[in-house]
Amino acid sequence: MKMGENKPWYNDQLRHYDLEFGQIPRLHYTDPKIDELIQQNKPVVILGSDIVKSAKNRWTPEYLEENLGNSGHTVFLSKGHKFKYYDESKILSRTNSHGVEFTPPTKKIRMKIGDFMKKLREWKPGQDRLYLQQPLNNTVGPSLVQDFVNFNWDYITKKQTKHQWGPLTSNLLLISQEGNVTPCHFDEQQNFFAQLHGFKRCILFPPSDFECLYPHPVYHPHDRQSMVDFDKPDYEKFPNFKRANGCETVVEPGDVLYIPIYWWHHVESLMEGGTTVSVNFWYKSGTTNLGYPLRDYQKVSITRNLEKMLVEVLQDPKEVGPLLRSMILGRYT
Numbered sequence: 001m002k003m004g005e006n007k008p009w010y011n012d013q014l015r016h017y018d019l020e021f022g023q024i025p026r027l028h029y030t031d032p033k034i035d036e037l038i039q040q041n042k043p044v045v046i047l048g049s050d051i052v053k054s055a056k057n058r059w060t061p062e063y064l065e066e067n068l069g070n071s072g073h074t075v076f077l078s079k080g081h082k083f084k085y086y087d088e089s090k091i092l093s094r095t096n097s098h099g100v101e102f103t104p105p106t107k108k109i110r111m112k113i114g115d116f117m118k119k120l121r122e123w124k125p126g127q128d129r130l131y132l133q134q135p136l137n138n139t140v141g142p143s144l145v146q147d148f149v150n151f152n153w154d155y156i157t158k159k160q161t162k163h164q165w166g167p168l169t170s171n172l173l174l175i176s177q178e179g180n181v182t183p184c185h186f187d188e189q190q191n192f193f194a195q196l197h198g199f200k201r202c203i204l205f206p207p208s209d210f211e212c213l214y215p216h217p218v219y220h221p222h223d224r225q226s227m228v229d230f231d232k233p234d235y236e237k238f239p240n241f242k243r244a245n246g247c248e249t250v251v252e253p254g255d256v257l258y259i260p261i262y263w264w265h266h267v268e269s270l271m272e273g274g275t276t277v278s279v280n281f282w283y284k285s286g287t288t289n290l291g292y293p294l295r296d297y298q299k300v301s302i303t304r305n306l307e308k309m310l311v312e313v314l315q316d317p318k319e320v321g322p323l324l325r326s327m328i329l330g331r332y333t
């Protein structure tokens with residue numbers, strides 16, 4: 001155990017960014033404050049729970065190699081450390097026929113877990129990095145199914161019910177090479193993010209930081225992803241980035257981070273921290289009763305619907321800006 005202020009990791013294993021971050025609260029799972037924060041759509045790390053006890057430190061890369069099953073799994077390859085997600089269905093969409101060229105930053109392939117682990121063991125700097133991202137399904141081996149069944153579904157389901165979330169949609173199994181980064185993005189689902197092996201640094205920003213994180217247009221394959229390169233922010237193009245209000249935590253095996261719907265999050269596997277294993281629990285949001293004042297994430301949802309409608313009706317995305325400018329300048333500004 002490498003110790004740094006009684007933590008099992010060192011600060012120089014974290015990548016350096018130009019921003020200062022607050023700390024996400026880390027609370028014992030019996031603390032009633034957890035439900036207060038979830039109700040307020042605010043992040044919290046749930047400690048000491050047995051939510052994923054059956055998998056904590058058990059789902060090691062070696063155990064997964066033995067028990068994940070022999071069907072191929074989805075693996076992304078990247079030239080660098082960033083694995084920026086893109087929606088394949090938006091690459092060739094009509095709105096992109098206006099000559100917006102898109103080069104996918106990662107390659108998606110299918111690999112057997114054994115080949116994936118072998119590649120990880122033999123990896124050399126300069127080679128493509130690897131990131132296995134596979135929804136857990138009935139193709140996994142029986143021992144993994146047993147572990148999955150033994151998650152503390154009672155605790156999770158009680159939270160889902162209490163906070164009126166919609167149904168569980170998927171559990172994504174994430175096996176990351178050390179040092180990999182999933183750049184800043186938001187999802188439209190509630191998320192219990194469970195860390196099983198190794199350490200991941202998670203930086204979160206509230207939905208109200210929309211103006212600081214500059215998401216790609218909704219029709220773009222990188223919809224929901226920030227346009228800002230955290231490693232080299234372009235303050236000319238993205239001046240508000242310097243005032244983003246991030247908060248962070250490093251999740252350890254057994255920690256469960258609640259990533260509220262529409263909250264931005266950047267996730268990195270610690271450098272020189274070894275292969276990491278996580279599993280997330282994505283839930284559809286519940287039925288939104290529009291109370292006033294509107295929540296910050298509801299405003300984001302409204303702007304997204306407006307944007308989609310305008311792109312749909314104007315066809316050419318280049319007309320959206322001028323139309324909105326003419327509509328609000330001098331009238332609403």
Ligand SMILES: O=C(O)C(=O)C[C@H](CCCc1ccccc1)C(=O)O
Pocket residue numbers: 085133174181182185187191193265267268278280
């Ligand atoms: O659990 C989450 O929401 C995360 O972002 C975790 C993240 C990988 C997610 C990959 C991804 C991003 C966007 C759409 C579909 C898949 C990580 O842990 O590296």
Ligand SMILES: [Zn+2]
Pocket residue numbers: 185186187265
């Ligand atoms: Zn995400």
